[in-house]
Amino acid sequence: MTVAAAPIARLSRRNGLWHFLRRNPTLVGGVVVLVLVALAALAAPLIAGDPIAAKPMNRLKPPSSLNWLGTDQLGRDVWARTVYGARISLVVGVAVASIAMAVGLMIGLLAGFSRAVESVVMRLLDGLMAIPAILLAIAFVSLSRASVPVVVAAIVLPEIPRVVRLVRAVVLSVREQPFVEAAVASGTRLPKILRRHILPATVPPLIVQATYVAASAILIEAALSFLGAGTPPEIPTWGNMIASSRVYLGLAPWTIFGPGLALALVVLAVNLVGDGLRDRLDPRIARRM
């Protein structure tokens, strides 16, 4: 590995940042958008006003220099609410992706190496996968008082089977490789084989999968909020902003399209990062898609 990697590393260093940018426009574009949105979300108190303060005199005002994205039906600033809404979307995306990867990796490794675990777990996951993700999340959220951790758990649950299947597929293919057989033959213990030989092979596809899970998590969170099954309504999210303003679509389209555009942009950026990473990490697929 290291022998082959060294000249490539030297080559790209010589060509520098510009070369990397030109070779990976989607990856770089996606990362730039996400970094900007994350910075805006972090700096929300500095760059946006109060997202909660209602000014009844100021209802449904079109975008102006005072309210960049206009105001909603309660006179709240749409720009401020959109910036604060980014916090929930990003937190949910990152949290769901990390938890789903961690849990899925553990179950997948076990399933890939133990027949007994495999047959039981894979059947259970088949059942779980048959339930549409949004409905499963809705049912889960409806069991308790909605809060951000509950929403995250509700979205993680339907994402796990996909991660497990991916990890298991990688484990099954790596397990047949000569170097794993050699390790087994030389008496290496299973935990060490998993850690040294199997785990590294799962990392590139998992990173790609994590971005797609994050994109799907952001969409499901927005859908849950939109349907009124998400985070408490007093926290501004892109989904509940759209839901609460939808009757004013004809009168004040900015109340819908402000958060809607932000949502589409972030999900698009995450998907672009995923596609870019997939192209870099798995050249076999990259050539075909």
Next chain:
Amino acid sequence: MLAFIIRRLLSTVLVMGLVGVFIFLLLHLSPGDPAGIIAGDNATPAQIEAIKTSLGLNDPLHLQFGRWALRVVSGDLGISIFSNVPVATLIAQRVWPTISLAFTTIVLAVLLALAAGVLAAWKAGSLLDRLVMILSVVGFSVPVFVVGYLLIYVFAITLRWLPVQGYVPLAEGFWPWASHLVLPSLALGLAYVALIARITRTAMLDVLAEDYMRTARAKGVATGPMLFKHALKSAGVPIVTVVGIGIALLIGGVVITETVFNLPGIGRLVVDAISKRDYPIIQGVILLFSGVYVIINLLVDLSYTLLDPRIRY
């Protein structure tokens, strides 16, 4: 072949059984005490206990599950807490708007996606190809409700070409019915089009590189029949698989689309049930949608033999 069908049917039954267990446990975990609700506010603990026993709520869990499963299999999905009407009746009342929406969406999306995917593969690397690929990434990123409101704003509010929302039964005429379904189908189908167009392009690229395609061209088969008859049929297996997998995507989207366009279907039923915490309805609808998904995937698996004679089970 017969052995495969039997094996596949058995695994379908197993998966539905597991879905049933998940959903039953969900019912069990749901807050609210049915015995307490039936007994009323002034009931003593002893009265509630008696009702619990008569309802079988004190029996072991597996016994309760068995009874529940038998009822579900016979078509009894329980009774809505809020309206006191059987859930199966409520679903039956709402089924036509949902079937109409699903039908028009699948037809529209598959036609659009196949055309886009085939053309993109044929002209691989061209501007058209790039455009299709960009649209497929965008289509996968824009949520149903944002597309829906955008379509309503442009085509219903601004241009006034189509109705804003609502549903008209087919019995009242084809155009009133169809005109209310155009925008919802487009909104719901966008991600589906993106998914199918992408896989169609990939599968077609593989097929077009085969020797027999060159032979067909050399023989003088015209481009249209070559692409849509020879190549598309050979590329069918992965496409049909994705059409099946994508149904899950559609089912999730139906719930949102019906809310955006105010269609009185099963999706609205479940959304209204969430706000009222009407668990029997939520469960019944999940069970129904999961069942539809499992059956469609069964049909997809069985269709492989028709599409690819090389596949023998």
